[in-house]
Amino acid sequence: MPPRRNTRSNDSDQEGQQNPPPTDSTTAATAAAAASATAPACSPVVTFKSFQATKPPEFKGSADPVEAKAWLKEIEIAFALIEVTEEKKTEYASYFLKSEASYWWETSRAMEPEGLITWGRFTELFLERYFPDYMRDQMELKFLELKQGNMTVPQYETKFTELSRFVPTYVDTEKKKAKRFQQGLRSWIRSKLAILELDTYAAVVQKAMIAEAGSDSYMKERENKKRKVGASDKGQPQGTSQGQSNKKPGFQPGRSSSFKKPDTGNTGQDNRLQISSQQGVSRPPLPECRTCGKRHPGVCHRLSITCFKCNQKGHYARDCKIGIVCHRCKKPGHMIKDCKAPATVNNMIQAIEAPPAVDVQPLARTYNMSMREAVRDVDVLAGTLLVNSVSAKVLIDSGATKSFISETFVRKLNCLMEPLSGVLSVEIANQDRIPVSSYCPRCEIEILGNHFYADLLTFKLGEFDVILGMDWLTDYDARIDCKDKRVTLVTPEKRAVVFKGEKQAKKFLTMIQTKRLLRQGCEAYLAYVIDTEKEVSKLEDIPVVSEFPDVFPEELPGLPPDREIEFAIDLTPGAEPVSKAPYRMAPVEMKELAKQLQELLDKGIIRPCVSPWGAPVLFVKKKDGR
Incomplete structure (x- = not known):
């Protein structure tokens, strides 16, 4: 009997023959695609080398907040780029901190607790x-x-964008940013944009640029028109009626007009002469006016001028001679500086006898000083005269x-005193006025055998006994x-x-001056x-000692x-x-100290002292701490 056949194995063999195993490349690719579809997606590994490839900037520490904020922004952009x-x-960002910033980070990191420092903490x-905070403010x-x-x-717009980074709360929406930008524009640009009711920032910037560009082109066109008009005016001859119609009498183009008070009666005539000479028309010279001394045609208007002081014609009030009275000779028509009459005390006293309503200024002035002050002062002379x-102490001031x-x-002179014809008011240094009512006439002053006289x-x-002022100095030139310090009479x-006059004597000499004089043989x-x-x-008057x-x-x-x-x-x-440690001094300091001590020893200011209780130092604290 033949062996029984295994049908299951045969069936499997048949199936295996119908679906052989994949051996070609197509089958392998299909399998890989299926595996990748079923497997979970994995992100690429980020290394420091890949982060460094983005070339982030370095930060060395800066007081400018814009630079610090910009560096932080660039680092965050690099983080987002490679995730x-x-x-x-x-760790990556701290590598790009250099110089002062690197020192700061090392100190700050040591003060932080152990563990990882997050990026948020680093940013803070x-x-x-x-x-x-104060920079943010x-x-x-x-x-x-x-x-x-x-x-x-x-x-x-560039400045606005730069500053808006630091105040994000004011520009967190598009409408708020556009409104804030529009408020900072020029008034005429802002008024044009207000009609459009723009809500976006980009639209406001664009319309503002268009408005400004249109205004610039308009101004350039206007300038070109002005240049063309100016060139046409320069090319036109002067003899045409149009060129003369723009000119007015007394006006000179290209010069700033000066508004001066015209001279009555002659300004217009002089201007006509000036214009005629500018136009190139030659005319014979006009005769000189006998009234005003100027050259002008027609009748002189000087005669129509009336003085407001004397109501007479022919001069102004500033040129009026009536009303001016000399205070020395009491004659009208000139002042005291032009008076040729001799100066006497009575004449001067009579000059101040004015009506009570008139405030008369003091006619005499003196500033008294001491002999020591007079010797030091360069403006006065002092000395002793007869x-x-x-003998009297005399001050020439x-x-x-x-x-x-x-x-x-x-009282020492026993000279004759005469009363003044009036009271003279003398002003002293503190602005006080003291009345004077008497004087000594023709007092004799002897200088080097010459006799001078003065009314004192x-x-x-x-x-001082006598003060000689300007009246005496003027009389003797x-x-x-x-x-x-001398006066020539x-x-x-x-x-x-x-x-x-007497000069201030030097009472002291410097050491250098003394040595120089000794070398000269003094x-x-x-x-x-x-x-x-x-x-x-006395010994008896001194306590304790008297005993x-x-x-x-x-x-x-x-x-x-x-x-x-x-003893x-x-x-x-x-x-x-007592053992006292010496001062701790550097070699350079010890050398300088030895040099100074040697100089003091050579000069005899100090002397060496040896004692077993001393210490090799300059000063030693005592037991009381001093």
Whole structure:
């Protein structure tokens, strides 16, 4: 009996023969596609090398918040480009911190707790360091105060975009951003855009640029028209009626007109002469007017001018001679500076006898000073002269309008005093006015054997006996040399007399001046001055000392006698010298210290001292701490 056939294996073999295993490339590709479709999608691995390939910028630390904010923005863009994970952001970004920024990050990271520092914490620390709150407030204020001003619309838009990054709350919507940009535009551009009611930022910027461009083209066209008109006017001949119609009498094109007060009666005539000469028309010269002294045709209008002071015709009030009275000779028509009459005291006193309604200024002025001040002052001269054969301290002061004599010095002279015809008001340095009613006529002043005379007003003076003022200096044609402190006078016989005032003597010499004088051979004396008039204290009047008169003799009998026992100070048993560490000084400082000490030793200011209780230092603190 034949063996029984296995039908299952046969069936499987038949199926295997019908579907053989895949051996070609097509079948492999199909299998790979099916596997990729069924397997989950995996993201590419981000490495530092791939992040560095984006070329992020470096940050070295800057005080400019714009630069810090821009660097942070560039780093975040690089993170988003290659999808850096949160765990790696801080590590990657900190690598690009250089110089000062790198030092800051090392310090900040050490102060943070152990563990991973998130990107949010890094951003917070970074902005706190390089973009603090006060900088944010400043940038916000700049944004709110931003105006177009002299900038063009593109320039204004660039500045607006730069500052808007720091204040996102003001530009978080399109409408708010467009409104804020429109508010900063020029008024005429803003008024044109207000009609359009634009809601988007891009539309506002575009319309503003169009409005500005149209205005620029209009202005250029207008300038071109002006240039063309100006060129046509220059090319037109001067003889045409059109060229003459634009000209007015007295107007010169190309020059700024000056509005001056015209001279009555002659300005128009002079202008006509000037215009005719400019037009090239030659005319014979006009005769000189006998009334005003000018050349003009027709009748002179000078006769029609009326003075408001005297109501007479022919002159102005500023040129009126009536009403001017000389205060010296009482004659009208001239002032005191032009008066040729001799100056006397009575004439001057009569000049101030004016009506009560008129405020008369003081006719005399003097500023009294001491002899020491006069010697130091370069504007005055002081010295000792003979006044009526009596020695007197005299001050020659050009600031005094009159000459004065002290009331106390008048009693020494026993000279004659005469009353003034009126009371003279004298103004002193503190603006006070003191009345003077008497004077000493023809007081004789002797200078180098020459006699000069002066009328001296009696006045209460200080240290000086006589003050010679401008009236006396004028009478003798005085010439004052302030540098050399001397005055040159001219006698009636036309002889020049020079008086030299006292100069301030130098009481002290500097060390350099003294050495120079000694080298030149000058003698020097060392004086030991004792005030013999000063009372010497007696021994009996001094407390405690009066109890031991034998200890304080008037004269020392000699040196103390030799003693058999040597003097010594017993120290405490076991005491040792105090050990004090020297100052810690650098070699350069020690060298400089030794140099200075040697200089002091050479000059004899200090001397060396050796003691077992000393220390190799300059100063040692004592037990009391001082």
